[in-house]
Amino acid sequence: AQSxxxxxxxVILSEAASLELGCNYSYGGTVNLFWYVQYPGxxxxxxxxxxxxxxLVKGIKGFxxxxxxxxxxxxxxxxxxxxxxxxxxxxxxxxxxxxxxxxFGTGTRLQVTL
Amino acid sequence: xxVVSQHPSRVICKSGTSVKIExxxxxxxxxxxxxxxxxxxxxxxxxxxxxxxxxxxxxxxVEKDKFLINHxxxxxxxxxxxxxxxxxxxxxxxxxxxxxxxxNEQFFGPGTRLTVL
Numbered sequence: 001a002q003s004x005x006x007x008x009x010x011v012i013l014s015e016a017a018s019l020e021l022g023c024n025y026s027y028g029g030t031v032n033l034f035w036y037v038q039y040p041g042x043x044x045x046x047x048x049x050x051x052x053x054x055x056l057v058k059g060i061k062g063f064x065x066x067x068x069x070x071x072x073x074x075x076x077x078x079x080x081x082x083x084x085x086x087x088x089x090x091x092x093x094x095x096x097x098x099x100x101x102x103x104f105g106t107g108t109r110l111q112v113t114l
Numbered sequence: 115x116x117v118v119s120q121h122p123s124r125v126i127c128k129s130g131t132s133v134k135i136e137x138x139x140x141x142x143x144x145x146x147x148x149x150x151x152x153x154x155x156x157x158x159x160x161x162x163x164x165x166x167x168x169x170x171x172x173x174x175x176v177e178k179d180k181f182l183i184n185h186x187x188x189x190x191x192x193x194x195x196x197x198x199x200x201x202x203x204x205x206x207x208x209x210x211x212x213x214x215x216x217x218n219e220q221f222f223g224p225g226t227r228l229t230v231l
Contacts, residue, residue: 018137027200034219036222042224043118043207043222043223043224043225044158044207044222045222046219046221049219090157090158091126100174101148101160101163102148103160104157104158104159104219106156106157107156107157109155
């Protein structure tokens with residue numbers, strides 16, 4: 001069975017600070033990896049995804065994530081956060097090559113202060 | 115882009131009544147729809163996977179007789195919470211996915227907040 005760990009539950013940053021949110025997964029096979037964002041009062045939106053190829057994936061709004069297979073990690077990064085990045089961030093994984101269900105991490109609440 | 119809607123966005127009901135939540139894919143055909151439950155400050159827990167025209171597959175621990183799922187068309191899935199109780203109060207979110215392995219992305223609805231009194 002797959003599992004996803006997000007060790008940072010609540011992160012507080014000042015505007016312009018750099019961001020890195022950790023995501024580690026547990027699965028014996030090849031995976032697809034996703035980061036979703038949930039802004040206050042809004043639905044989940046896809047930030048970026050990794051299926052194959054270049055392990056450094058660029059997403060919307062200046063976010064990027066790097067898949068490190070040896071570490072089973074897919075950390076999310078942004079060089080300079082903005083107040084509007086305040087949201088809940090979820091890492092998710094499913095089995096590659098299939099249309100299987102997603103397994104979500106517990107989420108990280110990011111609060112950006114002015 | 116792909117849009118998924120849910121109706122209603124918020125519902126309050128009395129204990130013992132049944133509540134139906136609709137999930138629609140507005141601009142694409144969804145061969146698969148998923149229903150999640152999200153507790154406050156927690157992650158999304160998958161309840162069931164439904165494929166158009168077939169019975170839903172429920173996750174372990176989810177009562178299929180309590181949470182009835184119908185995916186009768188490629189754009190509509192419904193979740194009916196039967197004989198709701200206060201412990202069923204939660205945020206229910208659906209997602210939809212187009213068919214084929216190349217369409218692996220799920221698009222999420224805005225969620226439905228259910229409060230059972």
